[in-house]
Amino acid sequence: MSQTVSTTKTHPKLQPHFYSMEQQLEASTLGMWVFLVTEVMFFGGLFMAYIVYRNMYPHAWVEASAELNWRLGGLNTLVLIGSSLTMALSVRAAMLGQKKGQLINLSLTILLGCVFLVVKFFEYKAKFEHHLVPGPDFNPALEQGMQIFFSLYFMMTGIHAAHMIIGIVMMTIILVMAAKDSFNAEYYTPVEVAGLYWHFVDIVWIFLFPLLYLLGRHGA
Amino acid sequence: MKEAAVQQEPSYLEAPYGLASWLLTKDHKRIAILYLISITIFFAIGGTFAAMLRAELVTPQGDLLTADLYNKVFTLHGVVMIFFFLIPSIPATLGNFFMPIMIGAKDLAFPRINLLSWYIYVLGAALTLTVVMLGGVDTGWTFYAPYSSIASNTNVTLAAVGVFITGFSSILTGFNFIVTVHRMRAPGMTWFRLPLFVWANYATSLVMILGTPVVAITILMVAAERALHLGIFDPRIGGDPVLFQHLFWFYSHPAVYIMILPGMGVISEMVANVSRKQIFGYSFVAFSSLAIAVIGFLVWGHHMFVTGQSIYAGLVFSIITMLVAVPSAVKTFNWTATMYKGSISWDSPLFWVLGFMGLFLIGGLTGLFLGTMGLDVHLHDTYFVVAHFHYIMVGGGVMAFLGGLHFYWPKMTGRMYNETLAKIASMLVFFGFNLTFFPQFILGYMGMPRRYHGYPPEFQVLNVMSTGGAMVLGVGYTLILLYLLYSIIKGPKAPMNPWGATGLEWKIQSPPITHNFHETPVVTEDAYDYIHAPAPQRGGEE
Numbered sequence: 146m147s148q149t150v151s152t153t154k155t156h157p158k159l160q161p162h163f164y165s166m167e168q169q170l171e172a173s174t175l176g177m178w179v180f181l182v183t184e185v186m187f188f189g190g191l192f193m194a195y196i197v198y199r200n201m202y203p204h205a206w207v208e209a210s211a212e213l214n215w216r217l218g219g220l221n222t223l224v225l226i227g228s229s230l231t232m233a234l235s236v237r238a239a240m241l242g243q244k245k246g247q248l249i250n251l252s253l254t255i256l257l258g259c260v261f262l263v264v265k266f267f268e269y270k271a272k273f274e275h276h277l278v279p280g281p282d283f284n285p286a287l288e289q290g291m292q293i294f295f296s297l298y299f300m301m302t303g304i305h306a307a308h309m310i311i312g313i314v315m316m317t318i319i320l321v322m323a324a325k326d327s328f329n330a331e332y333y334t335p336v337e338v339a340g341l342y343w344h345f346v347d348i349v350w351i352f353l354f355p356l357l358y359l360l361g362r363h364g365a
Numbered sequence: 366m367k368e369a370a371v372q373q374e375p376s377y378l379e380a381p382y383g384l385a386s387w388l389l390t391k392d393h394k395r396i397a398i399l400y401l402i403s404i405t406i407f408f409a410i411g412g413t414f415a416a417m418l419r420a421e422l423v424t425p426q427g428d429l430l431t432a433d434l435y436n437k438v439f440t441l442h443g444v445v446m447i448f449f450f451l452i453p454s455i456p457a458t459l460g461n462f463f464m465p466i467m468i469g470a471k472d473l474a475f476p477r478i479n480l481l482s483w484y485i486y487v488l489g490a491a492l493t494l495t496v497v498m499l500g501g502v503d504t505g506w507t508f509y510a511p512y513s514s515i516a517s518n519t520n521v522t523l524a525a526v527g528v529f530i531t532g533f534s535s536i537l538t539g540f541n542f543i544v545t546v547h548r549m550r551a552p553g554m555t556w557f558r559l560p561l562f563v564w565a566n567y568a569t570s571l572v573m574i575l576g577t578p579v580v581a582i583t584i585l586m587v588a589a590e591r592a593l594h595l596g597i598f599d600p601r602i603g604g605d606p607v608l609f610q611h612l613f614w615f616y617s618h619p620a621v622y623i624m625i626l627p628g629m630g631v632i633s634e635m636v637a638n639v640s641r642k643q644i645f646g647y648s649f650v651a652f653s654s655l656a657i658a659v660i661g662f663l664v665w666g667h668h669m670f671v672t673g674q675s676i677y678a679g680l681v682f683s684i685i686t687m688l689v690a691v692p693s694a695v696k697t698f699n700w701t702a703t704m705y706k707g708s709i710s711w712d713s714p715l716f717w718v719l720g721f722m723g724l725f726l727i728g729g730l731t732g733l734f735l736g737t738m739g740l741d742v743h744l745h746d747t748y749f750v751v752a753h754f755h756y757i758m759v760g761g762g763v764m765a766f767l768g769g770l771h772f773y774w775p776k777m778t779g780r781m782y783n784e785t786l787a788k789i790a791s792m793l794v795f796f797g798f799n800l801t802f803f804p805q806f807i808l809g810y811m812g813m814p815r816r817y818h819g820y821p822p823e824f825q826v827l828n829v830m831s832t833g834g835a836m837v838l839g840v841g842y843t844l845i846l847l848y849l850l851y852s853i854i855k856g857p858k859a860p861m862n863p864w865g866a867t868g869l870e871w872k873i874q875s876p877p878i879t880h881n882f883h884e885t886p887v888v889t890e891d892a893y894d895y896i897h898a899p900a901p902q903r904g905g906e907e
Contacts (some may be wrong), residue, residue: 162472190582193480296595
């Protein structure tokens with residue numbers, strides 16, 4: 146009757162409603178891709194607002210962008226690209242069942258994520274000191290439109306940072322699982338799926354960095 | 366016989382007992398029941414707000430509710446009914462329960478995420494009820510900026526967070542459905558053998574995952590503007606409130622299709638059954654669901670014809686709005702064609718099917734009036750709009766939900782309800798509904814604006830009719846609640862297939878076992894093969 150019931154059914158990590166490990170892995174990765182589509186739409190609303198207002202206040206946005214520290218932003222970009230590399234290496238190590246490789250690379254990923262957040266913290270702190278945080282304290286001498294830039298800057302980078310924090314928590318859980326020898330060639334779904342998420346969060350930053358930090362920098 | 370052995374295994378209702386086994390369940394059927402209970406409570410709460418509105422509108426003077434209180438009541442009516450009843454109504458209950466069974470799966474792809482979605486819903490609901498306790502919110506369910514972001518001094522931030530959180534329960538349901546349809550189908554269950562209910566829920570899920578995140582971020586921007594001064598829509602610093610409307614309707618228009626598409630799926634199942642015929646134009650009905658989902662994303666500007674958006678943009682939105690009528694009409698024509706020369710059964714499902722078609726037809730056609738730019742300038746923000754969307758959401762959505770509930774009740778609970786009472790209730794709902802909302806078309810056409818607690822005396826007769834209809838509607842809904850609850854206790858046991866319907870869900874015992882199937886089914890036939898369907902067997906008729 147049911148020829149598709151696979152012989153791998155005995156695998157302890159197979160949930161009872163799946164027929165096989167392949168089906169389980171495919172469902173999980175497809176699930177993460179679908180989830181990432183919702184994330185694209187989520188950030189999409191912010192990017193839409195960005196497009197509209199940049200078009201409305203082109204000059205003010207160049208002025209506002211000049212207030213951001215592109216060196217720190219650039220450093221953070223490198224940090225995140227590095228973390229994507231270590232993430233990819235962790236997935237590879239999990240597929241090969243190399244425990245040491247998993248532990249080193251996952252730890253590095255977490256470390257780089259934390260470095261990113263620390264740098265971000267100092268950037269935020271500088272904005273408070275320079276009266277660039279929207280609200281009653283915002284420097285009133287600045288051009289119309291600059292406050293909206295900073296509202297969007299804090300929304301976009303703030304939500305991105307929240308995603309980073311979730312990612313770091315996820316990686317910590319994965320690290321603990323890896324330490325308990327949970328992953329091997331047959332079962333590495335959580336690492337794979339968490340990796341997709343991590344890469345997505347990096348890519349959002351790759352878009353945010355030039356759009357926020359590098360306006361009007363060309364030819365300077 | 367095999368049947369006897371089959372009955373030995375306990376059903377999903379009986380499996381393990383106890384409150385904890387329900388609250389921590391990963392069974393999609395139990396989660397559907399949890400959702401069913403929650404949305405019924407919210408339907409009652411939203412209905413109470415509606416009763417308050419209609420009571421106020423009996424007299425032209427605003428004498429029962431003050432203007433401020435009236436604003437809060439219609440806001441809460443909208444928020445509760447849309448976010449806590451209509452959006453989860455069919456997908457989270459009937460969809461959750463039957464979609465996996467219809468495709469021959471043991472469960473949704475992510476059972477734990479399914480349970481999580483219910484808890485997220487409950488959390489959002491708790492926040493919204495807190496808002497009610499704290500004195501309400503008065504922005505309308507649309508949360509238009511800048512009123513919501515800088516002017517209103519009610520609990521907008523908390524209400525926005527509540528809606529934001531609830532949005533994620535809807536995203537998780539949609540996401541789970543999409544993966545399930547792609548990856549969990551039984552052997553032989555090809556895409557074109559899927560029941561149309563599955564197609565409709567799939568299309569709905571696409572809207573949920575593509576639209577809901579956009580409204581989530583939009584509502585979050587409003588909350589951030591209030592709580593953290595991150596002014597994005599604030600005109601004082603150069604922000605554009607119309608941008609809020611664009612972002613809001615980018616989700617909230619497709620959200621209308623979240624409310625109606627699953628209902629169309631339910632009706633497709635039921636219409637084939639009451640006609641005892643293969644559905645007419647299966648693939649057209651299936652693709653029209655996808656067409657509605659896709660075109661539905663391109664029409665949001667028709668909510669904004671009078672905001673000062675470009676008239677050329679309005680023109681395009683108007684034309685695309687007309688286009689949505691095409692797939693909707695395809696469905697309606699195909700349902701009627703299915704009934705043509707069918708062997709119509711005079712059972713209670715027929716009443717819901719016909720009621721749905723009549724009300725949806727009126728709701729859909731009046732939508733064309735509103736999609737016409739010139740006419741919309743006259744009808745915008747009047748009771749004509751209120752009547753139109755209630756015909757779609759309540760006339761269409763709720764009628765289909767109740768119809769589906771009646772159709773699937775024997776399978777879900779293993780009990781039969783009283784057929785005569787069901788017929789009476791469906792008639793009460795149908796006529797009560799028309800009496801409530803048809804006068805509102807006339808009121809709107811004569812120019813009565815929505816969202817005011819008073820009105821000129823010449824509008825009173827029609828308003829009294831509307832309130833009278835609302836009372837009939839209330840009686841109808843209460844009657845349904847009572848006899849369905851009674852049937853759980855005293856109703857006769859339901860057989861496996863009381864309606865003689867096709868589909869995997871009717872080939873398993875009522876109520877189903879926890880894993881749905883004893884062995885993985887292999888599908889060898891198309892959907893709605895009514896030539897080979899078993900005859901209805903109604904069990905113990907009362």
